[in-house]
Amino acid sequence: MCLGIPGRITGIIEDGLLPQGEVDFGGTSREVCLAYTPEAGIGDWVLVHVGFAISQLSEEEAQRTLADLRELAEAGEAHELGGGPGDAADPARRDPGATS
Numbered sequence: 001m002c003l004g005i006p007g008r009i010t011g012i013i014e015d016g017l018l019p020q021g022e023v024d025f026g027g028t029s030r031e032v033c034l035a036y037t038p039e040a041g042i043g044d045w046v047l048v049h050v051g052f053a054i055s056q057l058s059e060e061e062a063q064r065t066l067a068d069l070r071e072l073a074e075a076g077e078a079h080e081l082g083g084g085p086g087d088a089a090d091p092a093r094r095d096p097g098a099t100s
Contacts, residue, residue, distance in 0.1 A: 004047040004054060005069070006062035007032070009040055023048060026066070
């Protein structure tokens, strides 16, 4: 299983053997290899896995994926803080013989 994160290309770097781009991930920019997405240009959305843009996305697909990732992160935070279902703080998981 791999995790790809959507990002928007903000610049093209043409000083190496492989095409590179500067990609913005919601305020954090990273240099990414664009060899697998040669048609992508500035302003395009790409799906990035371990430093490689592996496919091009529409803005709608990118925004939907980012919303899903935010939702997962929020659910994970709630679980870590004891607010998620299935957590030890969940009354359904408490030991019925235990006293409060």
